[in-house]
Amino acid sequence: MNAVPKTPTSGATIHRGENGTLRNSRGELLNIDYGLGGITTQMRSRSLGDDLHSDSMVLNLGPAHPATHGTVRIVAELSGEKIIDADVEVGFLHRGFEKMCETVDYNQVLPYTDRLNYVSPLINNVGWCLTIEKLLQVRVPKRAEYIRVIMSEISRVSDHLTCLGASAMELGAFTVMLYFMQARESIWELIEEVTGARLTISYCRVGGLKADLTEGFTERAHAAFAKVRTQVAAGDRLLSRNRIFMDRMCDVAPLTAEQAIEWSITGPLLRACGVNYDVRKAFPYSCYEEFEFEVPLGTKGDNYDRFLVRMQELEQSLRICEQALKNLPGGPISVDDPHIVLEPKDRVYGSIDGMINHFEMVIKGVQPPVGDVYLPVEGGNGELGFYTVSDGSGRPYKVHVRAPSFIHMGSVRKLLIGANIADVVPTFGMVNMIGGECDR
Amino acid sequence: MDTNQQLDYIAMENGRSTALIELLKAKFGAQLLSAAVELGDAVVEIKRPEMLAFFQLLRLDSDLAFNMCISVTATDYVDSRPERFEMVYHMLSLTNLYRLRIKIAIPEEAAEVDSIMSFWPGANFMEREVWDMYGIRFAGHDDLRRILMYEEFVGHPLRKDYPVQGKQPRVALRAPEVRNTAVDMQRGDLVRIGGRIKT
Secondary structure (H helix, E strand, C coil): CCCEEEEEEEECCCECCCHHHCCCCCEEEEECCCCCCCCEEEEEEECCCCCCCEEEEEEEEEECHHHHCCCCEEEEECCCEEEEEEEEEECCCCCCHHHHHCCCCCCCHHHHHHCCCCHHHHHHHHHHHHHHHHHHCCCCCCCHHHHHHHHHHHHHHHHHHHHHHHHHHHHCCCCHHHHHHHHHHHHHHHHHHHHHCCCCCCECCEEEEECCCHHHHHHHHHCCCHHHHHHHHHHHHHHHHHHHHHHHHCCCCCHHHHHHHHHCCCCHHHHCCCCCHHHHHHHHCCCCCCCCCCCCCCCCCHHHHHHHHHHHHHHHHHHHHHHHCCCCCCCEEECCCCCCCCCHHHHHHHHHHHHHHHHHHHHHHHCCCCEEEEEEEECCCCCCEEEEEECCCCCEEEEECCCHHHHHHHHHHHHHHCEEEHHHHHHHHHHHHHHHHCCC | CCHHCCCHHHHHHHHHHHHHHHHHHHHHHHHHHEEEEECCCCEEECHHHHHHHHHHHHCCCCCCCCEHHHHHHEECCCCCCCCCCEEEEEEEECCCCEEEEEECCCCCCCCEEEEECCCCCCCHHHHHHHHHHHHCCCCCCCCCCCCCCCCCCCCCCCCCCCCCCCCCCCCCCCCCCCCCCCCCCCCCCCCCEEECCCC
């Protein structure tokens, strides 16, 4: 091995071998990638030679770095502190969601959708059920639609609280993280009360819901919303005009509206660039046209705008919830069609046709007509769309998820080039990649 | 089924989609293999050789202005169709709020389409995903690597002939010269295990 002395001023002598390996004076390998993530460095030689110190440094962030919450690897090429190129690797959490969906029936896909964006699983449930209902051409009763809206908005609040709290913590504001986690806890208690689970809830069903709201839900929801508002206001006071926070966020990783659109960015990231596109307004689903809410827009499209847009959306989501709770209509929560939803148990045990329908549903499942359908909903991070092909059997022939996180990760390279190494953390926090959704 | 349970927002989207289909028919005419409104979605089928011109007009024409590529995916019809794969593109026009689904049938022997990255750079990851999952190549894509799977993965998992429980060969160590040093670590004298001091 031809060992070449490198940077003799730095104390320990580093020898460069072939393939960019670095060894110390005892011949031990320095740039080891143990596969555990962390940060390993590797020097890359440029043609000008070593003495001019014109090397760029390759810095490997992740896949298990704490700031990459979730699993993603960013291989950044640095010139000093500036990122001159970055390669974003995703896929570490790939579980074959789309392949598994082809092996189960339409209702059994729901637990898999819980694990897409696991911070707001209810929105995924709603998106999937609406897609199949569009294929079946049924519309669930109004009460079910309202409950779906309430649950989606509650989930959006929890999604944004997690994103903002985690990002604040990564910039040193640990108090805000604790406040927001407390607020999220009160939201999750509501979810737990209605659905029986906190994270993987599987609450919706094709053609309706698993269960109605619990008694006294409205009062407890209002109490929880008051708590969320208090905590968010406290976080707002601590962060929004905080000098350190603003220095880290303002003008970092900006995008113009045109760039954001051509990079297929949706959701809070797109709205931070000033583009007024919200699926709930543009393509209303599940009665969203009946609610009054505003779409917060940013002006500069930098990280600070992304933060502010999410903070504003919290309040708008709570507004929608309150309107829905106030005007919550009565009536059934599932469509009255034994070929779409399971029969009630008294009919299953009390009548022969009820039992036949029950068996048919359990064995064959929902059988939508042949066709394909795409339906978008507004997820926590952007447009969440399901594209499904039905061949007329009880199992989906193909499922494709338009996962906003995955598509946003495609633009992270563009966001990072030109930024400083310290900007990776807030930028990545504001992109809010959710591993389950990104890698599927 | 109760008639007022019918999807009225399909009817709402129908109007916009019908207008879009009429517009597309006027602009492209014979190029479209089919153009219809299905369940409220505007769907067109085009031929593989004409796709670049078609997408270019979608992007640049001011009446259409499809400025966002929503998703790129494919479907494998291995047993049911002569041309095995069908590329499925979803496009969105934020100015006109049009949504369009474009389908292109491609045979297995020539599983390659043109990349639309030059019109919509956001299609980069989506096309890499289709290559990874279905093995369809994209001509003109400058960075066509696997994205969700690892480089050593054999086959394309979303193809219908890939088994659900498919096994993969073991991947060789990427840095075989690196030895696990954890086995050399020695416990300090003061660590108590099970009530006795281990030396």
